[in-house]
Amino acid sequence: MLSAAQIKHLTSLQLKKYRQKYAEFVIEGGKILAEALQEGVEVKAVIATPEQLDKCRLLAGNIPVLEADEKQMKNISSMSEPPGILAWCSMRKASEMQQPDGWQLALDGIRDPGNLGTIIRTADWFGVRNILLSEDCADIYNPKTLQSSMGSMFRCSIIQGTLTDLLRKANKPVFAAAADGDSMDQLRTASGVLVIGSESHGISEEVKRVCDHSVAIPGDGRTESLNAAVAAGILLYGMVN
Amino acid sequence: MLSAAQIKHLTSLQLKKYRQKYAEFVIEGGKILAEALQEGVEVKAVIATPEQLDKCRLLAGNIPVLEADEKQMKNISSMSEPPGILAWCSMRKASEMQQPDGWQLALDGIRDPGNLGTIIRTADWFGVRNILLSEDCADIYNPKTLQSSMGSMFRCSIIQGTLTDLLRKANKPVFAAAADGDSMDQLRTASGVLVIGSESHGISEEVKRVCDHSVAIPGDGRTESLNAAVAAGILLYGMVN
Structure with missing residues (x-):
């Protein structure tokens, strides 16, 4: 499960200030995650709800997949209906x-x-x-x-x-x-x-x-x-x- | 001032069902009102907040201009920040x-x-x-x-x-x-x-x-x-x- 510190960090990335501070950002959904991986974006971790875990493990290869329950996902997601898949990414120059x-x-x-x-x-x-x-x-x-x-x-x-x-x-x-x-x-x-x-x-x-x-x-x-x-x-x- | 019945009617036009029932609709803002008048849309009345009254009377010509206070305007408007000008229009075929x-x-x-x-x-x-x-x-x-x-x-x-x-x-x-x-x-x-x-x-x-x-x-x-x-x-x- 996600730690409280991880939740706090991921939630902070909803704000530009913190995205710039850490040079990190978040994407949501399986399709955009697949595109990010294909284009070589550095994904630090994938966060998935229980029902999306298997799909994410297939997609993510060697990237760690962390489980989040519905409530945690609602917290870290910026969408009104979170797709249950969220990826924590590094910006590149x-x-x-x-x-x-x-x-x-x-x-x-x-x-x-x-x-x-x-x-x-x-x-x-x-x-x-x-x-x-x-x-x-x-x-x-x-x-x-x-x-x-x-x-x-x-x-x-x-x-x-x-x-x-x-x-x-x-x-x-x-x-x-x-x-x-x-x-x-x-x-x-x-x-x-x-x-x-x-x-x-x-x-x-x-x-x-x-x-x-x-x-x-x-x-x-x-x-x-x-x-x-x-x-x-x-x-x-x-x-x- | 607007009557309670007028407020109820104008608010109902936020829903497609009532727009179709009465063959009426609502537009908001001075610019779109000017365009509607120019294109010959039948405007039944213009509703304005006190500070927009003079502008609306100039625009509206012979069309009745009704005053609404901020609270009434918030009720009949579908916008989060109502521009203070709302026109009650008839659909044409x-x-x-x-x-x-x-x-x-x-x-x-x-x-x-x-x-x-x-x-x-x-x-x-x-x-x-x-x-x-x-x-x-x-x-x-x-x-x-x-x-x-x-x-x-x-x-x-x-x-x-x-x-x-x-x-x-x-x-x-x-x-x-x-x-x-x-x-x-x-x-x-x-x-x-x-x-x-x-x-x-x-x-x-x-x-x-x-x-x-x-x-x-x-x-x-x-x-x-x-x-x-x-x-x-x-x-x-x-x-x-």
Whole structure:
């Protein structure tokens, strides 16, 4: 069974402060655990309710599997209906996974964890796996981000920091997604960075100043804006097709 | 001030059963109210907290504006932080707004109200405003659908019913969005119906049988699926560009 200290530690990982302090995070569910293992994420232990123990032992190989009763699982889980499988993982450095060629995606101020996860999942679909995030994007290890990214997060190299610095370092043409931008045909180039801002505030002024070009998604003009994840999907499609 | 009977009636409209019984629904916030008025939605009354009264009287023109205190507003609102502006509206018949030409979008089993609203907003962006919904899609008058559609709902003609019947009546080539589908180039035709299924279950077997073609979004194959709203956005883009 889990010790009181383990429960306390795992529960603390629901907060960004402690995830950063320990460089650890938690994922929940068998499917995302399988993806994490496949992508080489370092799993320190798997915690399972009695009915999920056998399944977890099969999945986990040499990784320790600890039993938790329903009440303990409810404590350490961030979900209203815990799937009964929780994995305690170590973060890895994004720099260990850099792919310097091709397109990169940069996100400016995407604060909604679900939207952030959906965008990461979409970028992964199109093979755009180098992702830059502004400081004020949601935390990629937030349980909701992990859930909506559906394992895509583990296949991407994601760096969060001062976006203007990251864009300068990328040393590639930078394209801003903007309602008044130019043709999407510009995205048919071999490499660059595409910047997407938040739905409510768009791209910040500082970031705009380091952008070289702007692109817009053509529409018939009666709607004000698109959801940020939908816009990202359409621009990523335009980039690789 | 609002009467007890009015409060009871408006609160009942949070439930689909009563929305259907009275053919009425509620929207919240000044921006969506302005869009509803602009698109000719029949607003029976606007309810406002004291500090929003003047703004609402300006917006509402000849429509009665009723005052509600904070407590009453909390009761009739479906939001955790009510914006203080709520409009009591009548549904209109989708058939009053039919545009028989061009592309139509059909949604099969999109149960998440937020996702449904986002898809409607995206279709509106691309000018695809004839939308068919299966019976098991979320309710378009659900407050979350209305919120995420951001007024696009009022510009679209949306019919919910038995999707196989609706597709047969459309009398156009039907394209199913499917992971193993053919090229998106097929969407460069003048008209047709594009069917999008749910993320978890795809398109149902009965609906698949009335589809003539299938289309897939090209990816690099390492991700299992795309979010339904993102997929809809990319296919709609492919349709009109």
